[in-house]
Amino acid sequence: MAKEKLVVIGNGMAGCRAVQEVLKRDPGRYEITIFGAEPRVNYDRIMLSPVLAGEKSFADIVINDEAWYRDNGVTLHAGLAVREIDVAHRLIRVEGGQAWPYDLLILATGSDPIRLPLPGSDLAGVVTFRDFDDVEAMTAASALPDSRAVVIGGGLLGIEAAYGLARRGMKATVVHLMDVLMERQLDASAGFLLTESMSARGVETVLEAQSEEIVGEDGKVTGLKLKDGRVLPCDLLVMSVGIRPNTALAKAAGLDVGRGVVVDDQMRTSDPHIYAVGECVEHRGQCYGLVAPIWEMCRTLGETLTAGSGAYEGSVLSTRLKVSGVDVFSAGKFSGGEGCEDIVFRDAGRGVYKRIVLEHGKVAGAVLFGDAADGGWYFDLMKSGEDVAGFRETLVFGQAATEGLRGLDPSAAVAAMADTAEVCGCNGVCKGDIVSAIAGEGLTTLESVRAVTKASASCGTCTPLVEKLLKLSIGDAFQEQKGPKPVCGCTHRGHDEVRRRLIAEELKSIPAVMQALEWTSPDGCASCRPALNYYLVCAWPGDYRDDKQSRFVNERVHANIQKDGTYSVVPRMWGGVTSSDELRAIADVVDKFEIPTIKVTGGQRIDLLGVKKDDLPAVWRDLNAAGLVSGHAYAKGLRTVKTCVGTDWCRFGTQDSTGLGVRLEKFMWGSWSPAKVKLAVSGCPRNCAEATCKDIGVICVDSGYEIHVGGAAGLHIKGTELLTKVASEDEAVWAICAVMQMYREDGWYLERIYKWMDRVGLETIRTAVEDPETRRALYDRFSYSQRFYRIDPWAERVAGRDSHEFNPLSRRMEFEPA
Amino acid sequence: MNALVRDPIQWTDVGAVTDIPMRGSRRVPTADGDIAIFRTGDGRVFALKDRCPHKGGPLSQGIVHGHAVACPLHNWNIELATGEAMGADRGKGCTPVVPLRVEQGRILLGRA
Ligand code: SRM
Numbered sequence: 024m025a026k027e028k029l030v031v032i033g034n035g036m037a038g039c040r041a042v043q044e045v046l047k048r049d050p051g052r053y054e055i056t057i058f059g060a061e062p063r064v065n066y067d068r069i070m071l072s073p074v075l076a077g078e079k080s081f082a083d084i085v086i087n088d089e090a091w092y093r094d095n096g097v098t099l100h101a102g103l104a105v106r107e108i109d110v111a112h113r114l115i116r117v118e119g120g121q122a123w124p125y126d127l128l129i130l131a132t133g134s135d136p137i138r139l140p141l142p143g144s145d146l147a148g149v150v151t152f153r154d155f156d157d158v159e160a161m162t163a164a165s166a167l168p169d170s171r172a173v174v175i176g177g178g179l180l181g182i183e184a185a186y187g188l189a190r191r192g193m194k195a196t197v198v199h200l201m202d203v204l205m206e207r208q209l210d211a212s213a214g215f216l217l218t219e220s221m222s223a224r225g226v227e228t229v230l231e232a233q234s235e236e237i238v239g240e241d242g243k244v245t246g247l248k249l250k251d252g253r254v255l256p257c258d259l260l261v262m263s264v265g266i267r268p269n270t271a272l273a274k275a276a277g278l279d280v281g282r283g284v285v286v287d288d289q290m291r292t293s294d295p296h297i298y299a300v301g302e303c304v305e306h307r308g309q310c311y312g313l314v315a316p317i318w319e320m321c322r323t324l325g326e327t328l329t330a331g332s333g334a335y336e337g338s339v340l341s342t343r344l345k346v347s348g349v350d351v352f353s354a355g356k357f358s359g360g361e362g363c364e365d366i367v368f369r370d371a372g373r374g375v376y377k378r379i380v381l382e383h384g385k386v387a388g389a390v391l392f393g394d395a396a397d398g399g400w401y402f403d404l405m406k407s408g409e410d411v412a413g414f415r416e417t418l419v420f421g422q423a424a425t426e427g428l429r430g431l432d433p434s435a436a437v438a439a440m441a442d443t444a445e446v447c448g449c450n451g452v453c454k455g456d457i458v459s460a461i462a463g464e465g466l467t468t469l470e471s472v473r474a475v476t477k478a479s480a481s482c483g484t485c486t487p488l489v490e491k492l493l494k495l496s497i498g499d500a501f502q503e504q505k506g507p508k509p510v511c512g513c514t515h516r517g518h519d520e521v522r523r524r525l526i527a528e529e530l531k532s533i534p535a536v537m538q539a540l541e542w543t544s545p546d547g548c549a550s551c552r553p554a555l556n557y558y559l560v561c562a563w564p565g566d567y568r569d570d571k572q573s574r575f576v577n578e579r580v581h582a583n584i585q586k587d588g589t590y591s592v593v594p595r596m597w598g599g600v601t602s603s604d605e606l607r608a609i610a611d612v613v614d615k616f617e618i619p620t621i622k623v624t625g626g627q628r629i630d631l632l633g634v635k636k637d638d639l640p641a642v643w644r645d646l647n648a649a650g651l652v653s654g655h656a657y658a659k660g661l662r663t664v665k666t667c668v669g670t671d672w673c674r675f676g677t678q679d680s681t682g683l684g685v686r687l688e689k690f691m692w693g694s695w696s697p698a699k700v701k702l703a704v705s706g707c708p709r710n711c712a713e714a715t716c717k718d719i720g721v722i723c724v725d726s727g728y729e730i731h732v733g734g735a736a737g738l739h740i741k742g743t744e745l746l747t748k749v750a751s752e753d754e755a756v757w758a759i760c761a762v763m764q765m766y767r768e769d770g771w772y773l774e775r776i777y778k779w780m781d782r783v784g785l786e787t788i789r790t791a792v793e794d795p796e797t798r799r800a801l802y803d804r805f806s807y808s809q810r811f812y813r814i815d816p817w818a819e820r821v822a823g824r825d826s827h828e829f830n831p832l833s834r835r836m837e838f839e840p841a
Numbered sequence: 842m843n844a845l846v847r848d849p850i851q852w853t854d855v856g857a858v859t860d861i862p863m864r865g866s867r868r869v870p871t872a873d874g875d876i877a878i879f880r881t882g883d884g885r886v887f888a889l890k891d892r893c894p895h896k897g898g899p900l901s902q903g904i905v906h907g908h909a910v911a912c913p914l915h916n917w918n919i920e921l922a923t924g925e926a927m928g929a930d931r932g933k934g935c936t937p938v939v940p941l942r943v944e945q946g947r948i949l950l951g952r953a
Pocket residue numbers: 583584585591593622623624625626627628629630656662663699701716734735736737738739775
């Protein structure tokens with residue numbers, strides 16, 4: 024009896040592997056023919072990246088050479104594409120028209136790279152990254168001197184392409200639509216580290232960039248134009264924006280096709296004689312773009328075609344990036360989700376970030392950056408669904424650290440740890456070092472162990488283990504000790520250390536701070552993010568890009584949220600002085616926008632309450648037109664400067680208190696500070712402006728100006744302390760700005776001036792302000808910062824900035840019930 | 842799939858994922874109140890009624906951290922996936938979750 028004819032379309036990863044799986048089980052069963060559109064033998068497609076990078080040659084990545092086909096009696100038609108499947112007659116037709124009969128057919132046509140339909144996408148020099156021809160085209164382009172490449176798409180492939188081109192000497196830039204590289208595999212923290220490592224390898228990244236047009240000259244690409252108008256010059260443009268299952272043949276043959284060719288658990292298509300495997304397949308609604316699931320599909324197909332049994336039930340995925348020296352692993356619910364918990368470990372020294380996601384006591388996902396050695400272990404734990412509650416504490420340290428402790432109760436586990444087991448990964452301290460230091464030096468506190476051994480002195484993740492060792496060694500003599508109060512639950516570090524280090528280490532973004540200071544949560548919380556954002560605003564004026572999402576709503580939308588979700592608007596009224604024009608403009612705005620309440624505030628200005636959020640920019644436009652700017656009634660920053668009438672009118676006035684108040688407000692407005700700052704200037708000791716219960720107050724006297732600090736009249740009533748006395752108005756301004764700057768640079772977020780003063784001492788502040796040089800330096804730093812912040816945020820929004828804040832995402836459901 | 846079986850949920854395309862700032866949120870007004878759509882630091886998207894279970898604060902205006910949002914009025918933390926109050930306020934209230942699908946970068950909101 025003649026053998027059944029098994030025909031395979033596609034000589035790629037899946038097609039060839041399916042044949043191998045059949046041969047392995049029943050080598051003589053079928054007469055096998057493979058058609059491959061590529062003019063070469065079967066090679067390892069994923070290794071095209073190292074080939075592009077010049078780290079491997081084509082010969083290195085061949086999986087099955089010609090001899091293999093010969094020895095196994097497999098006929099290969101390389102460079103011959105199949106054009107049609109005739110299901111009625113069970114034959115296929117190739118280019119040129121020749122037909123071949125089949126008894127069983129396997130579709131393994133893979134997928135096609137998506138080409139964005141941008142103007143200019145047909146220019147020479149625009150390529151995709153899928154097969155060896157593409158690699159050769161890219162290699163040729165990189166050979167030109169000083170050539171530049173732009174890669175559209177910051178996914179795995181795009182990054183590997185850019186890396187390879189950079190290795191070949193091109194200036195490479197990755198342009199990515201999202202704000203995180205590889206966002207489908209990485210969270211923001213890991214994405215940030217990846218951006219940094221790529222930059223160190225000569226690959227620049229442009230995030231949140233929409234491509235608009237590919238520009239060219241004489242039919243050749245010369246650059247990529249972005250929506251924001253920027254043009255990135257290039258001689259080679261690689262599109263790496265995704266893949267689409269190659270289903271043309273199947274569709275034309277009338278097979279069931281969704282996103283891919285639909286198959287059942289036996290890999291059978293809607294035609295009982297046709298099977299499909301690989302990227303062209305849709306199984307249980309899922310398409311895959313990685314090889315691991317393909318191997319599983321091929322195993323099942325091998326069983327189906329030989330034993331008639333076997334079922335594929337879908338795959339769990341993990342990803343590794345193939346860029347030399349950049350270890351990246353991601354699997355499962357790396358970003359957590361409903362009912363999930365995170366264990367985060369960062370080692371700034373080694374550039375390591377690990378996030379293990381637990382769900383119901385089991386590993387549900389992981390993302391590892393910088394040290395992905397344990398990726399496979401976490402992936403196995405995830406797939407097996409093993410309960411990890413018992414070794415949760417050491418889980419993040421990886422397999423080696425954990426295995427020693429498994430199955431033991433915690434204290435016994437610590438006792439059972441080998442002396443050579445590493446406890447502190449950051450500083451490479453093992454158990455033996457700690458135990459002998461405790462015994463040898465008579466240590467009793469965590470702090471002292473840190474000082475002597477450095478264990479737990481960096482990221483602090485091993486602190487519980489070190490404490491257990493202390494307890495184990497000295498029993499009750501161990502006193503748990505608290506260091507400075509941490510900023511929040513995301514870190515062990517206090518505010519002072521954070522502020523000091525972000526300057527010393529020139530950290531200029533929130534992800535940079537979180538990594539360097541080894542934050543234990545992936546992206547912080549509502550307490551630490553606003554604090555870090557402020558510290559960065561203060562440390563790097565002009566340099567730091569404010570993170571709006573780390574600001575409380577009032578500071579993000581520049582108005583105060585009210586209990587019913589509307590907003591209040593408080594225009595600045597310099598020193599409490601106004602005019603008929605301003606009042607008229609306010610009245611007009613109130614009428615035009617039907618604002619329900621107008622109230623005179625405790626801060627000598629007018630509050631418009633109950634403004635709808637969507638109306639804010641229009642309200643501001645009208646107020647701006649009359650010269651009114653934001654009063655920052657919402658800000659951790661300069662609020663009001665109250666004044667009294669002073670020498671202008673008052674029979675007791677000793678100085679121009681109104682003028683000084685206005686001058687201070689005009690110079691200091693817009694500045695951000697750890698907590699709100701209120702000023703007042705009274706014209707004489709009768710103190711009608713209540714200057715002695717303000718953060719900074721001035722009492723004018725005949726001989727000059729008394730500067731007071733540290734008052735408050737809110738939750739706590741605190742009278743001010745006299746800081747210093749100066750003779751001239753200029754000096755008063757310098758002294759006040761110096762105090763303000765000192766507080767800005769030193770205060771902890773949300774710590775008002777009086778609390779800061781309690782902490783650092785009035786004397787310290789006085790010494791600084793009374794020393795002319797220190798005062799001058801503080802004043803200069805404040806002035807410099809004000810160049811960037813003395814800007815009306817309302818006017819910016821009227822001009823269109825952050826317009827998404829004020830407009831609904833969509834009005835399509837406005838009149839429908841939700 | 843049988844084309845005659847209608848999806849019982851009616852889906853409305855309300856915009857692109859990238860229209861929402863990362864770690865941010867946008868509103869979609871409806872006849873019975875706003876819906877808040879959140880995008881987290883790791884790129885996931887969630888939809889809740891824009892009302893805090895505490896005193897009705899607009900959750901769309903809060904700080905998004907992890908998979909939670911801090912209500913702008915009194916700082917309750919609400920879990921985005923479930924609408925449940927978290928931490929010390931757990932069990933005290935829950936905001937309804939709105940059906941949501943993301944397809945090819947577009948956000949679809951569902952009405953049952
Ligand atoms: C509008 C106003 C009440 C009024 O109608 O007069 C007001 C309204 C609010 N105050 Fe005030 N305070 C107002 C003057 C004051 C004053 C009087 C003053 O400034 O001379 C004080 C006491 C002085 C002081 O600050 O020490 C005052 C002490 C507070 C406190 C307690 C601060 C403290 O450190 O103890 C808070 C709570 C906070 O800031 O955390 C607060 C918070 C608030 C908030 C922001 C509550 C909130 O978070 O939503 C209110 C916002 C309402 C809004 O949307 O406009 N407000 N608040 C006053 C606005 C002044 C302005 O023109 O900007």
